[in-house]
Amino acid sequence: MNQKEEIVQLLNRYFPEFEEPLRQEIMLHAHVRKIRAGQFLMKTGKAIDSIPLILEGIVKVSREDDAGNELFIYHLESGDACAISLVCSSRQNKQSEISAEVVEDVTILEVNIFNMDSWMMKYPTWYRFVLGTYQRRFEELLNTLDSIAFQKMDERLVKYLKTKAETLNSLNLPLTHQQIAQELNSSREVISRLLKKLEQRGQIQLNRNEIRIIDLF
Amino acid sequence: MNQKEEIVQLLNRYFPEFEEPLRQEIMLHAHVRKIRAGQFLMKTGKAIDSIPLILEGIVKVSREDDAGNELFIYHLESGDACAISLVCSSRQNKQSEISAEVVEDVTILEVNIFNMDSWMMKYPTWYRFVLGTYQRRFEELLNTLDSIAFQKMDERLVKYLKTKAETLNSLNLPLTHQQIAQELNSSREVISRLLKKLEQRGQIQLNRNEIRIIDLF
DNA sequence: GGCTTTGTGTGACCATTATCACGAACGAGC
DNA sequence: GCTCGTTCGTGATAATGGTCACACAAAGCC
Numbered sequence: 001m002n003q004k005e006e007i008v009q010l011l012n013r014y015f016p017e018f019e020e021p022l023r024q025e026i027m028l029h030a031h032v033r034k035i036r037a038g039q040f041l042m043k044t045g046k047a048i049d050s051i052p053l054i055l056e057g058i059v060k061v062s063r064e065d066d067a068g069n070e071l072f073i074y075h076l077e078s079g080d081a082c083a084i085s086l087v088c089s090s091r092q093n094k095q096s097e098i099s100a101e102v103v104e105d106v107t108i109l110e111v112n113i114f115n116m117d118s119w120m121m122k123y124p125t126w127y128r129f130v131l132g133t134y135q136r137r138f139e140e141l142l143n144t145l146d147s148i149a150f151q152k153m154d155e156r157l158v159k160y161l162k163t164k165a166e167t168l169n170s171l172n173l174p175l176t177h178q179q180i181a182q183e184l185n186s187s188r189e190v191i192s193r194l195l196k197k198l199e200q201r202g203q204i205q206l207n208r209n210e211i212r213i214i215d216l217f
Numbered sequence: 218m219n220q221k222e223e224i225v226q227l228l229n230r231y232f233p234e235f236e237e238p239l240r241q242e243i244m245l246h247a248h249v250r251k252i253r254a255g256q257f258l259m260k261t262g263k264a265i266d267s268i269p270l271i272l273e274g275i276v277k278v279s280r281e282d283d284a285g286n287e288l289f290i291y292h293l294e295s296g297d298a299c300a301i302s303l304v305c306s307s308r309q310n311k312q313s314e315i316s317a318e319v320v321e322d323v324t325i326l327e328v329n330i331f332n333m334d335s336w337m338m339k340y341p342t343w344y345r346f347v348l349g350t351y352q353r354r355f356e357e358l359l360n361t362l363d364s365i366a367f368q369k370m371d372e373r374l375v376k377y378l379k380t381k382a383e384t385l386n387s388l389n390l391p392l393t394h395q396q397i398a399q400e401l402n403s404s405r406e407v408i409s410r411l412l413k414k415l416e417q418r419g420q421i422q423l424n425r426n427e428i429r430i431i432d433l434f
Numbered sequence: 435g436g437c438t439t440t441g442t443g444t445g446a447c448c449a450t451t452a453t454c455a456c457g458a459a460c461g462a463g464c
Numbered sequence: 465g466c467t468c469g470t471t472c473g474t475g476a477t478a479a480t481g482g483t484c485a486c487a488c489a490a491a492g493c494c
Contacts, residue, residue, distance in 0.1 A: 063362060071366045084355070098359075121338055134351045138301070141358050142315075145280060148365045149288045149402055153481070176441065185366055187482055192442060208441060208490060370451070393471065404452055409472060425460060425471065 003032055010055040010107065014079045015129075022123040030109040041100035041108075042085060050110040054080045057106025058167060062099050062183065071148075072160070072183035074140040075167045076100070081129070083137040104168075154194050156184055161204070162216055171213040220249055227272040227324065231296045232346075239340040247326040258299065258317035258325075267327040271297045274323025275384060279316050279400065288365075289377070289400035291357045292384045293317070298346070300354040321385075371411050373401055378421070378430060388430040 004027055011023050018026070030053075035041065041052060041059055059076040061084060076082060084098050119126040147156050160180065164173050181191040195211070198204045205212040221244055228240050235243070247270075252258065258269060258276055276293040278301060293299060301315050336343040364373050377397065381390050398408040412428070415421045422429040 063359065063366065065363060065367045067367070069367050071362070073362075117344075120344065127334075127337065134355075138351075138355065138358070141355070141362070142280065145288070145290075145358070145362055145365070146282060148362070149280065150282045150284070150286050178441075188442085189444085189483080190481055193444085196443075206442085369449095395471075405472085406453080406474085407451060410474080413473075423472085 007032060007109070010109075014055055015053070017129070018125050019123060022119065022126055025115070025119065026109065026111070029115050030111050033108050033110055035102050035106050035108065037102050037105050039102050041082065041102060041106075042098065048085045048113075050112050051085055051116055052082045053109040053111060054078055054082075055107040055109060057102060057108075058104040059106060060101045060103045060183075062101070064097050064099050069185050070099075070182050071144075071185045073144050074137070075103075075163075077167065081133045083133045153184070153186055153190060154197070157191065157194050158198070158216060160184060161211065161213060165213050165216070173211045173213065174209060175211055176209055224249060224326070227326075231272055232270070234342050234346065236340060236342050239336065239343055242332070242336065242340075243326065243328070246332050247328050249324065250327055251322065251324050252319050253322050254319050256319050258319060258323075259315065265330075267329050268333055269299045270326040270328060271295055271299075272324040272326060274319065274325075275321040276323060277318045277320045277400075279318070281314050281316050286402050287316075287399050288361075288402045290361050291354075292320075292380075294384065298350045300350045370401070370403055370407060371414070374408065374411050375415070377401060378428065379434070382430050390428045390430065391426060392428055393426055 007027050007030070008023070011018060011026065031050075032055075033052075035057075042048065054076050056078055059082070061073045061076060061082075063071045063073055082100060084100075116130070120130060147159060151159070157180070160183070161173065164175070165171055177191045177195065178188045180186075180195075181188045184191070195204065195206060198216075199206050203213075203215050205214055224244055224247070225240070228235060228243065248267075249272075250269075252274075259265065271293050273295055276299070278290045278293060278299075280288045280290055299317060301317075333347070337347060364376060368376070374397070377400070378390065381392070382388055394409045394412065395405045397412075398405045401408070412421065412423060416423050420430075420432050422431055
């Protein structure tokens with residue numbers, strides 16, 4: 001079958017550590033879903049009964065508060081799972097929400113929560129994958145915390161640009177100042193001025209809707 | 218045996234959800250350790266080969282950067298496990314460290330990492346406990362992130378005082394302004410001024426080395 | 435081409451927080 | 465009692481970042 005074939009190939013490529021019986025189960029029980037850039041992986045307020053594994057594409061995970069403020073946390077890419085969906089599924093969120101926006105068209109595998117639990121007991125590679133996911137996300141979250149707590153906006157901006165460049169795998173970032181300001185929970189003018197400084201130092205080059213990284217490393 | 222008896226009692230009280238065979242294993246393989254207030258649970262840079270379960274006492278978990286800045290994240294209490302030690306064990310930390318300082322004398326159970334993994338497969342209550350720990354800590358971390366990202370210092374201070382009051386289970390907080398400033402990564406003067414405002418509004422009462430909460434809720 | 439929308443540059447000003455300086459109040463120990 | 469170290473109060477000043485106002489440029493649309 002066409003779709004099964006595709007899953008096999010993608011599993012091979014992005015989850016090579018999974019043992020054969022686990023792959024069989026995944027093929028049997030997981031659903032493939034494709035989501036276009038701009039859409040959201042998780043609808044806020046909706047109960048979460050499945051965990052998405054990212055096969056292809058990029059997802060931007062942010063925190064949003066009730067006043068419309070946003071804060072970029074990290075990206076999800078091929079081979080990642082959305083750990084946060086597990087966390088959020090447990091309770092109704094009080095004030096803040098997690099948003100998971102697709103920035104490059106994604107193909108995901110949806111694994112039912114019920115399966116997820118039973119596989120933990122049966123498949124060591126799945127066990128290691130899930131715990132590893134928690135650990136990596138925890139670290140990234142701590143990293144984000146560090147940035148906000150200890151760094152000034154100029155440092156945060158540079159770090160942000162580096163992260164974007166790495167994830168998008170390109171030195172040309174298709175971003176507006178407004179977008180950046182939003183993801184760093186700052187204001188457009190502040191970001192514009194800081195970017196200007198970076199340009200004057202020859203570290204980046206500014207064009208409309210684009211930032212070209214020259215020497216940030 | 219004396220110590221075994223004590224473990225049984227404490228397990229009953231603080232981990233009532235554990236099934237009997239699991240308790241037996243814990244008694245066989247875990248070590249009890251008592252640590253006095255002021256000491257640190259984790260020595261920075263030391264490899265972590267066991268996970269601490271808190272039986273009694275309170276531990277303060279903070280993030281510290283290389284410049285000596287600190288940021289309070291959350292408390293660990295009876296029935297909690299130190300999820301972060303798992304995270305930190307995996308890699309050598311780059312720039313920031315987690316510190317876990319004992320604020321009220323603790324009794325902990327040290328569970329070897331090897332045991333931890335094998336129990337996950339055998340005991341559903343242990344499995345749920347570990348995953349639940351990750352989830353709760355994740356939520357708390359997100360909560361902390363929110364505070365720094367979206368709140369101003371006065372709001373953060375109020376939230377901090379509430380948290381301390383709840384954890385210490387007392388309306389008398391034995392804190393100096395300097396301590397608070399450090400845990401919120403601010404400066405003593407700022408905290409003093411904000412506290413003064415709260416006092417003028419009748420919400421707290423200030424004494425040397427003590428803050429008495431009157432009406433913060 | 436002209437009009438509109440969107441993105442960017444920039445000066446002025448304000449709010450919050452950090453830093454410096456210094457003195458007063460308190461408590462422990464003698 | 466006195467002394468000394470710690471804690472707290474407070475004014476002055478600076479730095480960072482947020483807000484407002486407005487000009488202008490680039491891209492899209494009719």
